[in-house]
Amino acid sequence: MASGIRDKVVILGMGCSEFGERWDCASEDLMVEAFAEAVRDAGIDPGEIEAAWLGSALDDVNVGNSALPLATALRLGPISVTRVENMCATGTEALRAATYAVAAGACDIALALGVEKLKDTGYGGLPLRTKGLANDLWMPYGSAPGGFAQLAGAYSARHGISAPDLKRAMAHVSWKSHQNGALNAKAHLRKAVSMETILEAPMIADPLGLFDCCGVSDGAACAIVTTPDIARGLGKSDLVSVKAVQVTGSHGWESQYGEWDGSYVRNTRLSAARAYAEAGVHDPRQSLGLVEVHDCFSVTELVTMEDLGLSAEGRATFDILDGRYDRGGAVPCQTDGGLKCFGHPVGASGLRMAYEVYSQLLGRAGDRQLGDINLGLTHNLGGAPFNSVAAVSILGRLGD
Amino acid sequence: MGDNAILATGAYLPLLRFDRTAAAKALRWSGLGGGQKGRRAVAAHDEDALTMAVEAARLATADAPAPGTIIFGSTSAPFTERAHGTLVGEALNLSPDIRSLDVAGCRRAGFAALLDRLGQSGRTSLVTTGERRPVKPGSSQELGWGDGAAAALVGPGEGLARLLGQASINRDLVDVYASAGRPAPYAAEERWVRDIAVAEILAPAIRTALAEAGVKPGDVTLAAVPDPVSGTYKAAAAACGLKAPNVCADIQAAAGDLGAALPLFGLALALERAAPGDVVLVAGFGSGCDVGVFRVTANPARPSAGPALAEGHGFDEYVRLLSLEGAVDLDWGPRSEADPKVPASVLWRGARAMHGFIGGICRKTGVVQFPKSRISVSPGSHEIDTQDDIRLVEVPARVVSITADRLNFSPDPPFHFGLIQFENGARVMMEMVDTGRTTPAVGDAMRMRFRIKAADRKRGFRTYFWKAAPLARPHLEA
Structure with missing residues (x-):
């Protein structure tokens, strides 16, 4: 049994650009914006970084192939630079790579940076694929909301939840994120909206209306990681450590094998179980002070509450409506506004989630600061429920 | 006449039926649109002459011996260099070493091929025909013609009907033409067409075929004779002494003139309506005509023509019709700009499994x-x-998950897709079609339909795959 990476690596500094329609910025500018904040936070010279991982998901509309755009934009010097891509879980994948490198002793200080520039496509939603692959001979060209919307009907069928109840809970998910996003100066959408507005919005992919869907954004986020000893040597005392990072990917079971009922995301369950074991979390409902989950669509957040073990099966609808995941609830979720309102620059999102947990743990979250918390979780989901990559990380105070 | 008989028939219409009176209303300002009543069968955006011919062929070959020859007939085949007969064979999962050929050139091509195969003793042949013909908005053909398909299986055995006699007349009567330079039809003056078609073509051929069959005109029970213009069969019947009602008139009223598919659709409908022992007269018309006189020996085990006419989803939005016809090119925005190019080598590796599912x-x-x-x-x-x-084509299947995707581009939104579970354990993420804009529910039973998977408009290419459709179609109000 592997010993895992719990407390072997700490976060020395983090940065996050403003997310949104950054008409003023290219990808390179966004990377510099996030990087400058992280370097200031870490208190190091950029020349001390020994290896870097760039997360970017959509090479045809973003920085392109390899991590050379990162090395060039940040003038990192002749160090190892690598691009990683794992769909919408790309940001966490970059963090995982940097964390593993430090934990393995391959380098002392490593950088993970995620960036995506999506607003230059000229239309809403994710860019269209343009490659002719064998799968194109048979697989439907569905949109991202179309893929996730299918959770709703399957969830209702499994748990006997009526469509109106589910729709109200989904609306509450988005309502709550808008409440939180309004308090976040870096968020893409900083406006509270009413439940009526959400419920009456035009349909995008049944039963997801406009406000059940996150948009896509421009943005970058990054983390500089090192060992606890090096961090202490740099004079850091209040340290946030990586307790766990786990990634699980589909291998055809959901989409080709006849067992899955379509109502949950199995990879989230598997990654969460492994992450809880790695971090030594025995009761996530009690231990986790906040969660930042992949709320690409409201229904995704709803089923994720069960997949992470925070709600009992079939109960997420009611827990959500009871305010359990509101900022003042038992397990605050998306305190920064989530994908829904902070925004979703795909390659950056996993690191943006970590940025919020890190900020909350260090008491830097401003108007949305929670009380005393020790552990936070990020959940970063790529693909679609039937063909997904689920990344779960747990961050907490070193030594707790 | 040879030993071959009609062994089976299959008739297919697309789900959509346009109410012709709605076109008259939309076009009233122009004086076009005429006074046509009834409905026109309209192919979905992902159907063409080939896909519909495959559906008809499935019906004709169910529970029947595998054909040694496939003949595909159409005047609106999507390709001029890519054999549709080969694609039909792959869609039916027939052995690649059978013979296949495409026939075209006029509306009677498919029926002429059928008569030809009836004369070839001992070999089982599938003749399948489909049409989705381009038309000009406001033309009489826009409303009078329809999209659809029909097939017949021919071979040794008692079957459903035997050919008693036949006749052909080849004359270059240009009642309507279409060409590379003008893909939409250009029609001649209707009263002239009717007079010449009756006097010089149909009536002489009908008389000859009846004489060869040894059948008196009054003994013909049912006719399946395309009306190139209204009243043609009526006049020809009067000239020949035929009393039989014309099933093609019913088809043309309820679905439209199906071009190369009409004679075979008429044959299928006549065999469903006739009784054993009856005599049925079938004609193909266009650049002359072919006439066949048949003795009915049995009714089809599973009727398809009658149900195809009775079931469907009506609509009356003229602009939707124009869009489905390709007559207007709506600006669907950047999301419609995806490039679906498929390399030929990828197609070669995968297509047989895709076409045959x-x-x-x-x-x-x-x-x-x-x-x-x-x-x-x-x-x-x-x-x-x-x-x-x-x-997997004939395996019962149900919906596991589904959505009506309104963000994704579809030429006829919404785009339905989701997981389909087959009874044998297979599970496939599939597009769903023929929903009539009603989203199927989790657990609903579905059937497979052969469709255009991706249309590469830039390069004039299309790929084919199967999509899931609701098992039952709604009944059309009379």
Whole structure:
């Protein structure tokens, strides 16, 4: 049994650009914006970084192939630079790579940076694929909301939840994120909206209306990681450590094998179980002070509450409506506004989630600061429920 | 006449039926649109002459011996260099070493091929015809013509009907033409067409065929004679002494003139309506005519023409009709700009499995999957090459998950897709069609339909695959 990476690596500094329609910025500018904040936070010279991982998901509309755009934009010097891509879980994948490198002793200080520039496509939603692959001979060209919307009907069928109840809970998910996003100066959408507005919005992919869907954004986020000893040597005392990072990917079971009922995301369950074991979390409902989950669509957040073990099966609808995941609830979720309102620059999102947990743990979250918390979780989901990559990380105070 | 008989027939219409009076209303300002009543069968955006001919062929070949020859007939075949007969064979999962050919050139091409095969003793042949013909908005053909398909299986045996006599007349009567320079039809003056078609073509051929069959005009029970213009059959029948009602008139009223598919559709409908012993007269018309006189020996085990006419989804939005016809090119925005190019080498590797919907069944575990893979999806399996072919087209299937996707581009929104579970264990993410804009529910039973998977408009190419459609169609109000 592997010993895992719990407390072997700490976060020395983090940065996050403003997310949104950054008409003023290219990808390179966004990377510099996030990087400058992280370097200031870490208190190091950029020349001390020994290896870097760039997360970017959509090479045809973003920085392109390899991590050379990162090395060039940040003038990192002749160090190892690598691009990683794992769909919408790309940001966490970059963090995982940097964390593993430090934990393995391959380098002392490593950088993970995620960036995506999506607003230059000229239309809403994710860019269209343009490659002719064998799968194109048979697989439907569905949109991202179309893929996730299918959770709703399957969830209702499994748990006997009526469509109106589910729709109200989904609306509450988005309502709550808008409440939180309004308090976040870096968020893409900083406006509270009413439940009526959400419920009456035009349909995008049944039963997801406009406000059940996150948009896509421009943005970058990054983390500089090192060992606890090096961090202490740099004079850091209040340290946030990586307790766990786990990634699980589909291998055809959901989409080709006849067992899955379509109502949950199995990879989230598997990654969460492994992450809880790695971090030594025995009761996530009690231990986790906040969660930042992949709320690409409201229904995704709803089923994720069960997949992470925070709600009992079939109960997420009611827990959500009871305010359990509101900022003042038992397990605050998306305190920064989530994908829904902070925004979703795909390659950056996993690191943006970590940025919020890190900020909350260090008491830097401003108007949305929670009380005393020790552990936070990020959940970063790529693909679609039937063909997904689920990344779960747990961050907490070193030594707790 | 040879020993071959009509062994089976199949008739297919697309789900959509346009109310012709709605066009008259939309076009009233122009004086076009005429006074046509009834409905026109309208192909979905992902149907063409080939896909519909495959559906008709499925019906004609169900529970029947595999044909040794496939003949595809159409005047609106999507390709001029790519054999549709070959694609029909792949869609039906027939052996690649059978003979296949395409016939075209006029509306009677498919029926002429059928008569030809009836004269070829001992060999089983499938003749399948489909039409989706381009038309000009406001033309009489826009409303008078329809989209659809029909097929017949011919071979040794008692079958459903035997040919008693036949006749052909080849004359270059240009009642309507279409050409590379003008793909939409250009029609001649209707009263002239009717007079010449009756006097010089139909009536002489009908008399000759009846004489060869040894059948008196009054003994013909049913006719299936396309009306190139209204009243043609009526006049020809009067000239020849025929009393039989014309089933093609019913088809043309309810679905439209189906071009090359009309004679075979008429044959299928006549065989469903006739009784054993009856005599049916069928004609193909265009650049002359072919007439066949048949003695009915049995009714089809599973009627398809009658149900096809009675079931469908009506609509009255003229602009939607124009869009489906390709007569207006709506600006669907950047999301419609995806480039669906498929390299020919990728198509070569995958297409036979796609066209035939061939998945794999693991010899070790019995797990069925699509597409096949070197290593089975069975949990824990790591052995290589454990799967045999298995066809999924006729396997009962149900919806596991579904959505009506309104963000994704579709030429006829919404775009329905989701997971389909087959009774044998296979599970496939599929597009769903023929929903009539009503989203099927989790658990609903579905059937497979052969459709255009991707249309590469830039390069004039299209790929084909199967999509899931609701098992039953709604009944059309009379």
